Amino acid sequence: xxxxxxxxxxxxxxxxxxxxxxxxxxxxxxxxxxxxxxxxxxxxxxxxxxxxxxxxxxxxxxxxxxxxxxxxxxxxxxxxxxxxxxxxxxxxxxxxxxxxxxxxxxxxxxxxxxxxxxxxxxxxxxxxxxxxxxxxxxxxxxxxxxxxxxxxxxxxxxxxxxxxxxxxxxxxxxxxxxxxxxxxxxxxxxxxxxxxxxxxxxxxxxxxxxxxxxxxxxxxxxxxxxxxxxxxxxxxxxxxxxxxxxxxxxxxxxxxxxxxxxxxxxxxxxxxxxxxxxxxxxxxxxxxxxxxxxxxxxxxxxxxxxxxxxxxxxxxxxxxxxxxxxxxxxxxxxxxxxxxxxxxxxxxxxxxxxxxxxxxxxxxxxxxxxxxxxxxxxxxxxxxxxxxxxxxxxxxxxxxxxxxxxxxxxxxxxxxxxxxxxxxxxxxxxxxxxxxxxxxxxxxxxxxxxxxxxxxxxxxxxxxxxxxxxxxxxxxxxxxxxxxxxxxxxxxxxxxxxxxxxxxxxxxxxxxxxxxxxxxxxxxxxxx
Ligand code: ADP
Numbered sequence: 442x443x444x445x446x447x448x449x450x451x452x453x454x455x456x457x458x459x460x461x462x463x464x465x466x467x468x469x470x471x472x473x474x475x476x477x478x479x480x481x482x483x484x485x486x487x488x489x490x491x492x493x494x495x496x497x498x499x500x501x502x503x504x505x506x507x508x509x510x511x512x513x514x515x516x517x518x519x520x521x522x523x524x525x526x527x528x529x530x531x532x533x534x535x536x537x538x539x540x541x542x543x544x545x546x547x548x549x550x551x552x553x554x555x556x557x558x559x560x561x562x563x564x565x566x567x568x569x570x571x572x573x574x575x576x577x578x579x580x581x582x583x584x585x586x587x588x589x590x591x592x593x594x595x596x597x598x599x600x601x602x603x604x605x606x607x608x609x610x611x612x613x614x615x616x617x618x619x620x621x622x623x624x625x626x627x628x629x630x631x632x633x634x635x636x637x638x639x640x641x642x643x644x645x646x647x648x649x650x651x652x653x654x655x656x657x658x659x660x661x662x663x664x665x666x667x668x669x670x671x672x673x674x675x676x677x678x679x680x681x682x683x684x685x686x687x688x689x690x691x692x693x694x695x696x697x698x699x700x701x702x703x704x705x706x707x708x709x710x711x712x713x714x715x716x717x718x719x720x721x722x723x724x725x726x727x728x729x730x731x732x733x734x735x736x737x738x739x740x741x742x743x744x745x746x747x748x749x750x751x752x753x754x755x756x757x758x759x760x761x762x763x764x765x766x767x768x769x770x771x772x773x774x775x776x777x778x779x780x781x782x783x784x785x786x787x788x789x790x791x792x793x794x795x796x797x798x799x800x801x802x803x804x805x806x807x808x809x810x811x812x813x814x815x816x817x818x819x820x821x822x823x824x825x826x827x828x829x830x831x832x833x834x835x836x837x838x839x840x841x842x843x844x845x846x847x848x849x850x851x852x853x854x855x856x857x858x859x860x861x862x863x864x865x866x867x868x869x870x871x872x873x874x875x876x877x878x879x880x881x882x883x884x885x886x887x888x889x890x891x892x893x894x895x896x897x898x899x900x901x902x903x904x905x906x907x908x909x910x911x912x913x914x915x916x917x918x919x920x921x922x923x924x925x926x927x928x929x930x931x932x933x934x935x936x937x938x939x940x941x942x943x944x945x946x947x948x949x950x951x952x953x954x955x956x957x958x959x960x961x962x963x964x965x966x967x968x969x
Contacts, residue, residue, distance in 0.1 A: 458482075458489040460542050464642040468493050469503035469659045478635050478663065483549025483780045484770040486816040492638045492662040500630070500671040503659035507601045507628035510656035515598050515626035519573040522624050528651035529620075530566035533559060540643060544612055545772055547637040549780030549817065552773060554734045558613040561900065562644075565617040568902050569624050569923065576920050577625060577927070584933060587968060591934040596927040598626035599701065603676030605669060605691065607683045608782055609737045609839075611637035614682045616644045619658065621923040622680075623648075630659040632672055634683075636782060638662040674698050678926060681705070682739075685837075685863075685911050692914070703915025703925055705907055707837040708739050708865030711858035712894065713880065714747040715851075715871040720758055722892065723870040728762045730868065730894020732821045735781055736790075736841035739912075740866035740888070740895040743838055745845040746854045752847040756825060759845065760805045763821050770815045781817040781840060790819050790840030793833040797844075802827045807841070835861060855883045864909030868894050885909050887916070 470493045477491035493499070514522070533540065537559045544555040577596045584590025602622040606615040611633060619629045633641040638660070645658050661668055665687065673679050673694040679702040681691045688706040695702035712727055731742040747755045769776030781787050787810060794808050807822030819841060827834050827844035834844065848854040858867055867886040871877045877891035887907045888898035899906060905916035915925055942951035962968040 458546065460539070460546055461490055461639040461643075464639050464646065465490065465492060467642045467645050467660060468495065468638075468662050469499055469506065470495060471498040471502050474499055480547065480636065480639070482546050483782050483817050484545075484815050489546060490639070492635065495661040495663040495668055497668075497671045499661050499663075500668055501675060503630045503661050504601055504603075504672075504675040506656040507630050507659045510654055511598070511600060511626070511628035514623075514628065514654060514657050517626075519577055519624075522626065523570045523573045525648070525652045526566045526570035526620055526624060529648055529653075530563050530570065532647045532651055533563045533566065536647065540612060540640070542772060543640045543643055545779070547639055548608060548611060548782055549770070549815065550734055550737075550782075551769075551776050551779035552771075553777060554779065555612075556774075557733070558610050561613045561902075562616045562620075564900065565620050565902055565918075569621050572920075572923070573624050576923050582931075585940075586935075586938070589936050589938060591936065593932050595930040595932060596625070596924060597930050599926055599928060600677035601628045601630060601675075602678040602680060602926055603672045604629060604631045604680045605665065605672070605683065606631060606633050606641065608634035608637040609734060609739070612640045612644060615641040618680050618682070618917055618922075619644075621917075622678075622926040623653065623657065625923055625926040627678075627926050628657045628659070630661065630672065630676060632661050632663070632665070632668050635662065635664055670694055673700060676700065678702065680915075688913070701925075703907070703917070704913045705739065705915075705917065706865070706911065706913045707839075707863060708741075708886075708908065708912050709743050709835060709837050709861050709863045710740060710866045710868075710886070710895075711744045711746060711861075711884075712742045712868045712870065713848075713854045713858055714745065714751070714755060715854075715869070715873075715876070715880075716748045716750045717872040718751075718870040718892075719872060720751070720755065724755070724758045724762050726892065726894050727868075727870070728759065728766070731843045732763070732766060732778055732841045733894075735778055735819070736821075736843075737782060737786065737839050738895075739837075739839075740899060742868065742894055743833075743843055744858075745843055746848045746857050747845055748854075749847045749849050752845075756805065756823075756845055760823050763806045763823050766821050768811065768814055768818060768820070770818075778821060778841065780815045781819055783817060786840065787817045787819060790838060790842060793831075793836070793838045793840070794822055794824075794842060797824055797827055797831045797833050800828070800831050802831060802844070837863070851880065855880060859883075859885050862911040865907075865912035866890070866895050866898070868892075887912065 476494040541555045580594040582592045584592045682705045685706040688704045767776045805823045807820035811818035821841040868890045869877045881889035890897045902918040905921040907916035
């Protein structure tokens with residue numbers, strides 16, 4: 442990697458790494474925008490390029506171009522739009538090496554985790570490419586007056602969807618939410634996280650190669666507080682993924698502007714381990730579920746509740762498996778755990794662990810930064826004796842840190858799992874799957890996995906995914922994740938007699954006959 446030290450940034454010099462060369466030209470910028478934001482590789486802290494610091498004028502330009510392009514896109518057959526997604530899936534799989542390089546370069550994550558992103562984007566593209574007509578096609582619904590009222594429902598695109606995406610899964614969370622929006626006939630304007638814009642730009646390049654019309658998919662780069670408000674004001678739908686704190690700001694802006702929105706926010710996800718769980722499988726699944734993406738995953742396990750009968754054995758095995766994890770800053774599939782994304786993230790994780798240590802928590806493994814591996818590496822860390830006055834007990838850490846707590850009854854475990862403002866993801870580990878299902882149904886979380894940490898629900902994209910409580914509003918994936926980008930339009934044709942009483946019929950008689958008809962409709966199955 443070559444790094445050129447340039448004091449005065451201009452857009453032309455913003456492509457220092459060959460893996461991202463040229464991508465910056467795909468950002469929508471008005472002539473007046475010259476400021477840039479440097480981007481670094483978390484593996485070594487070296488500068489890899491710079492992105493335009495877009496402002497209001499850029500967002501307005503992007504939305505205007507997107508709106509113009511959307512009109513003819515919405516008129517195309519659904520099958521044509523499906524074909525673009527299908528070709529995009531092929532391109533993502535064919536170019537996976539290049540995609541993995543860029544994801545790792547910007548995030549510092551392990552290549553295995555980067556592959557999860559590629560997998561889910563390909564899965565999402567493939568899934569929706571076969572369901573456009575089925576989910577978006579015109580529907581017949583029951584009219585109020587049998588035979589006389591003919592009702593159809595149309596799923597009309599909202600127009601321009603504005604998506605604000607985070608740095609932790611930057612390819613997946615930018616693209617997987619954009620694909621259903623595009624399929625539904627919308628244009629998309631994305632504001633990626635400033636640390637990870639290049640992979641979103643790569644996605645735009647591939648979508649256009651797959652046949653997406655120019656201008657339909659716009660990207661504006663820069664900081665959230667600078668761009669967010671204009672984006673929210675000018676688009677028709679706001680989709681946000683990120684922290685609960687920023688989500689509240691975005692939701693307030695969307696509310697003030699009466700914009701539809703969905704928000705996928707933070708989590709403090711519990712795992713419940715019952716005494717009959719297969720411990721080999723449980724420990725393996727939970728270690729992966731806690732430390733994947735170095736714990737920077739909104740659905741990662743952060744709290745483990747383990748039955749007291751197996752508590753000591755579980756802790757020993759979980760610690761031993763954590764010790765086996767390989768950390769490393771390499772562009773291959775060897776290390777399972779990569780770096781944290783930034784100095785800010787390292788500080789937050791360190792602060793949680795130091796606070797817990799100072800207040801009497803026991804660190805069984807990890808607990809330290811690893812500057813010998815890279816500037817933001819932090820060891821996978823397992824703690825016990827964590828209590829309520831420690832920050833990491835209830836606040837989202839978003840790092841490679843888990844706490845293990847004992848429980849004695851199922852009621853207690855469920856109560857502990859639900860004792861949080863969050864409600865994103867949870868897992869239940871038991872050999873009795875019916876019991877597991879039963880416990881899962883009692884947990885207030887949008888996704889609950891039995892004998893898996895998060896993959897079973899997240900990758901089953903036919904089913905909706907999202908948060909309860911402070912973990913969000915709305916859902917991605919499945920039919921729900923597509924129809925949210927549409928307005929349901931009810932068109933009814935009234936034939937013959939209208940809704941008013943027929944001429945010459947006194948209202949008392951009309952009221953009597955209508956009441957009788959309502960009773961009849963309710964009793965006859967075919968008329969209900
Ligand atoms: P983090 O704090 O981990 O960076 P955020 O939730 O703040 O996570 O960031 C998620 C996305 O939200 C990023 O693209 C970020 O730039 C954007 N963002 C941050 N602040 C705002 C804001 N005030 N309005 C809109 N978007 C924002």
